[in-house]
Amino acid sequence: xxxxxxxxxxxxxxxxxxxxxxxxxxxxxxxxxxxxxxxxxxxxxxxxxxxxxxxxxxxxxxxxxxxxxxxxxxxxxxxxxxxxxxxxxxxxxxxxxxxxxxxxxxxxxxxxxxxxxxxxxxxxxxxxxxxxxxxxxxxxxxxxxxxxxxxxxxxxxxxxxxxxxxxxxxxxxxxxxxxxxxxxx
Amino acid sequence: xxxxxxxxxxxxxxxxxxxxxxxxxxxxxxxxxxxxxxxxxxxxxxxxxxxxxxxxxxxxxxxxxxxxxxxxxxxxxxxxxxxxxxxxxxxxxxxxxxxxxxxxxxxxxxxxxxxxxxxxxxxxxxxxxxxxxxxxxxxxxxxxxxxxxxxxxxxxxxxxxxxxxxxxxxxxxxxxxxxxxxxxxxxxxxxxxxxxxxxxxxxxxxxxxxxxxxxxxxxxxxxxxxxxxxxxxxxxxxxxxxxxxxxxxxxxxxxxxxxxxxxxxxxxxxxxxxxxxxxxxxxxxxxxxxxxxxxxxxxxxxxxxxxxxxxxxxxxxxxxxxxxxxxxxxxxxxxxx
Numbered sequence: 001x002x003x004x005x006x007x008x009x010x011x012x013x014x015x016x017x018x019x020x021x022x023x024x025x026x027x028x029x030x031x032x033x034x035x036x037x038x039x040x041x042x043x044x045x046x047x048x049x050x051x052x053x054x055x056x057x058x059x060x061x062x063x064x065x066x067x068x069x070x071x072x073x074x075x076x077x078x079x080x081x082x083x084x085x086x087x088x089x090x091x092x093x094x095x096x097x098x099x100x101x102x103x104x105x106x107x108x109x110x111x112x113x114x115x116x117x118x119x120x121x122x123x124x125x126x127x128x129x130x131x132x133x134x135x136x137x138x139x140x141x142x143x144x145x146x147x148x149x150x151x152x153x154x155x156x157x158x159x160x161x162x163x164x165x166x167x168x169x170x171x172x173x174x175x176x177x178x179x180x181x182x183x184x185x
Numbered sequence: 186x187x188x189x190x191x192x193x194x195x196x197x198x199x200x201x202x203x204x205x206x207x208x209x210x211x212x213x214x215x216x217x218x219x220x221x222x223x224x225x226x227x228x229x230x231x232x233x234x235x236x237x238x239x240x241x242x243x244x245x246x247x248x249x250x251x252x253x254x255x256x257x258x259x260x261x262x263x264x265x266x267x268x269x270x271x272x273x274x275x276x277x278x279x280x281x282x283x284x285x286x287x288x289x290x291x292x293x294x295x296x297x298x299x300x301x302x303x304x305x306x307x308x309x310x311x312x313x314x315x316x317x318x319x320x321x322x323x324x325x326x327x328x329x330x331x332x333x334x335x336x337x338x339x340x341x342x343x344x345x346x347x348x349x350x351x352x353x354x355x356x357x358x359x360x361x362x363x364x365x366x367x368x369x370x371x372x373x374x375x376x377x378x379x380x381x382x383x384x385x386x387x388x389x390x391x392x393x394x395x396x397x398x399x400x401x402x403x404x405x406x407x408x409x410x411x412x413x414x415x416x417x418x419x420x421x422x423x424x425x426x427x428x429x430x431x432x433x434x435x436x437x438x439x440x441x442x443x444x445x446x447x448x449x450x451x452x453x454x455x456x457x458x459x460x461x462x463x464x465x466x467x468x469x470x471x472x473x474x475x476x477x478x479x480x481x482x483x484x485x486x487x488x489x490x491x492x493x494x495x496x497x498x499x500x501x502x503x504x505x506x507x508x509x510x511x512x513x514x515x516x517x518x519x520x521x522x
Contacts, residue, residue, distance in 0.1 A: 043243055044250045046332065047325035048370055048451040049397030055326045074207035078214025086239035089324025089331045092232040093221025100215035104208070140328035141226060142374040148328060148395035155326070 013175060020180035030177040031072055032080070034170070035060040039084040050151035054159035056166075057084045058099060058132055062125040063163065063170040065106060066116075077103040094139045102128045121167070126160040133159055230360060237362030240322075240333050244365040247321025248335050255455045312427055314458035316340040320355075320451055321365070328395065330373035332356065332451055334366040334459070342366045342459050345425060345468060350457045353431035353449035354378065354419060358459065366459075370451055371432070372397050379422040380432050382415050389442055391417060391432055399433045399445040411435050411443045424467030427460065 010017055039057030047053070061080060064072055077099035084095040106128060110116070116124075133156050138144060194200035225231050266273075318336035336342055338361045348355040348368050356370040369376050374395035381388045387410050391399045401417060403409065415435040421428030433445030451457075462468055 040243060040246075042325040043322040043333065044247055045325040046254070046320060046323045046452040048323065048330060048332070048372055048447075051326055051328055053325040073210070075210035075214045077211065078218060081218060086236055087243065087324070089327035089329045091222055091225040091229065092235070093218045093223075093225055096218030097215055097222055098218070100211055100218055104211050104215065107208075107211075137328045139222065139226075141229065142328045142395055144328075145374065145395055148374060151396040152328060 014178050015180035017180070019183060019185060021182050021184050022178055023181040026179075026181060027177050030173055031064045031068070032076075034173055035064065035080050036083055039080075039087055043087045051155045054155055054162055055084075055088070055129070055133065055136070057088075058095070058102070058129060059125075059159065059162055059166050060170065061099060062102070062106075062128060063166040065103065066121040066125050067167055067170045068174055069110065072103075074103055074107055075100070077101075089140075090136060091139065091141050094136060098132045098135050098139075102132055118164075118167075122163055125163050125167075129159045129163070130156055233360040236367065237337070237360060237365070239362075240365040240367065241337065241362040244321050244333065244335050244337075244362075247333060247365075248319060251319040251321050251335070251455075258453065312460055312463075314460050315342060315346060317456050317458045319456055320368070320454065323370075323451070329375075330370040330393065330395070331359070332368045332370055334358070334368050334457070335364070336459065337362045337364045337366045339363050340459075343462075345462055347426045347430075347460050347462070348457050349430055349460060350449040350451075350454040352454070353447075354426060355449055355451050355454065355457050357425060371399060371447060378426070378432060379420045380417040381420040381428075382411070383418045383429075383431075384415075385410070387411065388420060388422075389417065391445060397447075398436075399447065400439075401433065401435060401442040401445045403442045406441060409438060409440065409442065411438055413438065413443075415443075416448070417445055421463060424464040424471065425462055427463040 014022070035057055038060035041056055042053035045053060057080065061072070061077070078096050081095035081097070081099035082092075084099070085092045088095065106124060109124065133152075137149065137152055142148060194204050221232075316336045318334055318340070320332045321335040322333040324331045332355075334342070334348065342358055342361050344358055344361060346358045348358060354371060356368045356373075356376065358366050359369045360367040370393070371378060371391065372393045372395070374393050376393040378391045379388070380391045380401065388404045389401045390404065391401050394400050401411070403411070413435055416431060417433045417435065419426040419428055419430045419432055431448040433447055435443040436446050437444040
């Protein structure tokens with residue numbers, strides 16, 4: 001009996017190539033679930049002074065959109081935004097509106113300027129996230145004062161800086177999503 | 186990287202239609218969002234039941250993180266306590282001796298207070314908290330300052346009930362789910378609380394500014410009597426909060442009042458108590474007094490208002506009984522550190 005020298009010789013990053021296939025459930029659900037988890041996580045933090053966390057759900061959505069264009073349907077912003085609105089403390093409907101608009105805008109820009117790289121992705125996602133951040137504060141139902149904007153600035157900074165990390169996370173989630181998990185035959 | 190060629194519709198009618206449908210659905214989604222947003226800006230509690238179900242689902246996870254947060258805080262403060270232990274020990278001993286003296290004095294005052302109240306025929310009910318629970322979360326991404334409480338309708342929590350910690354006021358219950366409730370924190374820019382100075386009868390409103398401090402605005406303008414270091418406590422006006430619970434310490438003076446720092450910071454509290462509304466009939470009368478102007482049927486409601494209630498903000502009630510509160514919890518001196 002001959003031992004194979006490298007047990008991974010017949011596999012690629014998504015796992016063994018023989019006799020295995022992806023799990024359709026996992027391939028379909030991971031993006032949605034990870035974005036919803038991003039909406040949930042900031043709730044667990046007690047922020048009594050100022051908005052502390054960036055809108056993780058939105059950032060995850062943008063990262064999935066940038067890393068895997070075309071994976072999420074164009075209308076994904078509405079249901080995911082509705083879920084986010086349940087927890088975010090914003091008036092219900094603000095994320096439905098803003099996330100849909102963000103996705104539509106990115107889609108329109110992408111059809112005009114199809115060539116993209118990481119830096120351009122970062123710029124686009126950062127700009128979209130910043131605009132949504134500003135609009136969300138305006139629509140939050142709070143009286144917008146200069147003080148409120150000033151204390152929310154760190155949140156904006158974090159929003160922009162967090163994108164590369166989340167994009168890497170989404171890339172590894174994508175590998176997990178497409179891993180060959182099911183045995184056939 | 187160019188987008189994959191499968192995403193270009195080219196001349197395929199089917200592909201073109203599916204792109205068009207995508208835009209159409211997304212546009213409808215955005216319009217629906219706009220409609221929902223306008224509705225919920227006009228009626229903020231329109232989606233309260235939905236949010237209640239959602240926050241019920243998250244509350245258990247929040248309980249776990251709240252317990253972890255408390256543990257972490259006590260660990261950190263334990264470590265911090267080792268530095269400066271000696272000098273702190275001496276200072277604390279001195280402070281305790283003073284406190285003993287004050288305590289004896291307080292006993293005397295309390296006895297006198299009881300005697301005077303008995304003379305007047307007043308009896309203060311001890312306020313029992315409806316429930317004691319943890320703050321399990323907050324809206325950390327939004328410009329609004331809400332917190333989630335780990336107890337809800339099943340425990341008797343109802344909208345409007347004040348939430349206090351052992352240091353002072355945290356906020357007020359806004360919406361309830363079955364096992365969770367949403368609390369409007371004092372720092373939210375829509376929160377207004379009638380307060381008075383702990384010493385003396387300066388009446389004011391404490392408004393959240395949205396950036397973690399309270400703006401204290403005097404009711405009677407003129408010479409500003411506030412000084413940095415003054416403790417503001419609830420005045421009991423409005424009927425929601427019992428009088429005499431610590432709210433804020435003045436740190437800065439402004440022409441119309443001052444800027445106050447919170448006494449009870451929600452992020453630093455473990456358990457909070459939900460108390461019943463101090464004077465439910467006053468709250469009901471104040472809430473009802475808007476409707477009879479246009480709708481006639483409840484003619485009895487406005488008639489009650491002057492008789493039974495300490496009327497709204499510039500209420501006279503705080504002044505006669507500044508020290509009479511039974512409140513055991515909020516030690517005003519504790520807020521100074």
